Amino acid sequence: MDAYRKEARLTIGAFVLYLLAAHTAPWALIFGTNNAVRILGFPLHYFMAIFLGWFGVLAVSIWWNIAADKLDEEIAASDGAVAKPAANPMSEGDRT
DSSP states (O other), rough: OOOHHHHHHHHHHHHHHHHHHHOOOHHHHHOOOOOOOOTTTHHHHHHHHHHIIIIIIEEEHHHHHHHHHHHHHHHHHHHHHHHOOSSOOOOOOGOO
């Protein structure tokens, strides 16, 4: 059951990171919207929106997928042997 709690924490954490990366209005308020500061020709708040919106979300997605895969392996290992389904669950008498 502990692995499922970790999964819930991981999902909530990734959601918060997505919000921080995708919604850049709070970052613009923190750093200001001074048009004199330019990066690659964009004002700072526009550059942050582009950079965090694309690359920030991509980085969070990659991290989340790697962490979720490790957690799924942990859940599978804690469940023990997974029962294998029968090759053909329907017998000859069940077919109509």
